[in-house]
Amino acid sequence: MKIFNHKIIGSGLILAMLLTISPGCKKLLDTQRQGEYNTDNYPYPGGAGPYDTYIFGAYKDLRAYGVHVFGFILATSIRSDDADKGSTAADGGADANSMDNFPVQPSNGIVNGMWTGYYGLITKCNVALDQIANNKDIVATDAQKMQSEAEARFLRGYAYFNMVRFFGRIPLFDKVLGPTELNVPQSTPAQIYALIESDLKFAAANLPISWDPKFIGRATSGAATGLLAKVYLTQKKWGEAMAAANTVMTSGQYDLSTPYDKIFGETGENSKESVFEVQATATPKEETAYGVQTTQFQGVRDGGVWNLGYGFNVPNSNLESAYEVGDPRLARTFLRRSTATTTYKTVYGENTATTWANPIYNHKAYVSPAFRAKYGYNSGYWMNLRILRYADVVLMYAEAANELGGTANTTIALTALNSVRARARNGNTAVLPDITITNQDQLRTIIHHERRIELAMEYDRFFDLVRWGESQSALSAAGKNNFNASRDNLLPIPQAQIDLSKGVLTQNAGY
Structure with missing residues (x-):
């Protein structure tokens, strides 16, 4: 080769x-x-x-450390109200801790x-x-x-x-x-x-709308259009965002047929839910060269057979309290340490251990025992990184339609929103009932909440809070009291780059 x-x-x-x-x-x-x-x-x-x-x-x-590994996890998830740094207090040092507690230093x-x-x-x-x-x-x-x-x-x-x-x-x-x-x-x-x-x-x-299977994972027209919808949404270009999302939804390439608890495992890679994923692989002899380390950074931290990673990016109680009673998505997001009185299980039916360093880990970043056995190690380098899911596109469509307003668009927004909730409830009519509220402001709050739950721990939350103008209130409510939106919505321009530029680059406000 x-x-x-x-x-x-x-x-x-x-x-x-x-x-x-x-x-x-x-x-x-x-x-x-x-x-x-x-x-x-x-x-x-x-x-x-x-x-x-x-x-x-x-x-x-796309698999590089500086693109989609530690910094990416810190900046997109740990900076948000959904996650804490995890691992140990000292691990990652001041540079990692400041991403959780603010402010991040230019150095x-x-x-x-x-x-x-x-x-x-x-x-x-x-x-x-x-x-x-x-x-x-x-x-x-x-x-x-x-x-x-x-x-x-x-x-x-x-x-x-x-x-x-x-x-x-x-x-x-x-x-x-x-x-x-x-x-x-x-x-x-x-x-x-x-x-x-x-x-x-x-x-x-x-x-192309799709590739030959030998090229699975290469960018498609749907991936470009779906990402464009998010670009429009970020700029509040609601009509353009709705049209782009609709193009993806009517392409015939994607749907919500993949069960929620299957999406994030190895067998859920490149499913009908996938609009774009970073591809990764491994063999028993080659652990890392063709993989991405994102999963390892979030794997269970333990001194024994459960030592699957470094234990960063743990979902917190603030996120847990946001779930509706009985929402099945909670169990696929929160991976819990067993206690002396309660035994918890992984998505694959394993009893979790009482020895884990942290009580909770990101269940969406959990590698299956079958693949650990197949490769003979635990790192999870082989796990694809989901960048854009179909449910994300559907919720963007709902959000844009609601922002445009009007009876027809409200109906469109509710239909899209409820399709995501229907997949999540997985046939259990006792939970996650359809939303019927038509008031635009109330529906906006509901759609924002649905994005939080559906995409929890998937590297979107901080960006969503910023574009909604909700970062200050949300992070303050989560106890991240050093957060100052006028400064911390953006990261600092690295001082090393300012120095190399001889002052051509200038610092962001507040740093």
Whole structure:
């Protein structure tokens, strides 16, 4: 197998791309995942394209530590009112604790790692786009070029969407620049959003609706349109958000047929619920190279056979109290330590132990005993990371419809909302009754609540609170008393990046 690995080297904000090719061949037991070739599909199999060397390098960065591991978990979940840091008091140090208790310091090394990680991904996307536009040695049809450009622009749009929500004002790079061109000032959020929308619209128009199974997990038109709906929703562009969500919902590619308790396990990967997932895999001999560490950071922390991870990102009592009585989603979200008087079970029917370091863990990040036995270790690197679920799209549709108002839109919002609740109740008519309230303000509160419960511990809550203008009240109610929305809605611009820029970059307000 030839593994294509792009390496970022740095000076200043971000630096040039170095493409390295490492030889060797290893046959994976599972479906081929992003970022790799084997001898059966090299140089590129039917249905793919001649730019996969560059595209797969960008996909590979979706699994990178600075993109979707510790910093991502801290910034999207632990900063919210749903989760606490977990692990031990000292683990992660001041940099991790400040993400839970605020304020985050500009010197925070985890935040700087996120900055460089995401700009590494953006750089790889720009390199791919440059190759598509300018490399005359690669023979490709116009259709192949358009599809490859769409894939790179989807990944770039996603990266910038996270970055603008993390940091606000950030430098905008939409092409490969020379080393002397990289030190540019920040663009406004409006300018960043304009690029994101442009990228995702192009991706939605030029990506396939689905891929051959050998390419499972590659970006589709549905993924681009679904992400675009969230981009619109974040900017309160309700009509555009509703239309984009509706396009996904009427595509025939997705539905709510996957039971809630199955979505998050290994057998639920790439189901009809999945709009976009970061693909990961492993073998008994190769634990980490093709995986992502997100699950390990949230796994059960224990000194014995239950030692599945580091124990970060634990759901808290504030979230637990928000569930309606009898909601089955609570058990799939809260993984509880057994006590001397009460025995709790995992989703796979195992009795939990009394020895766990923490009383509760994120049940959605729990790896199955069957896969632990299959691979011979517990880390969970093989678990896909869910980025966009169909239920998320349906709830975005409901939210946008309610915000637009009017009798017809209220009916649409209720139908969408209740379809998510119906799947959650799983046939038990005694719980989660249909919502019938038509008052716009009351329905808004209900939809916000439903998003919290349906997507609990799935890396959306903090972003939702900020876009709703509810971050201050919600985090204060959760006891995070150092939170100051005017400062903490955004992370600080890393001081290391300000220093490297010689002051071209400026700090966010309040830091």
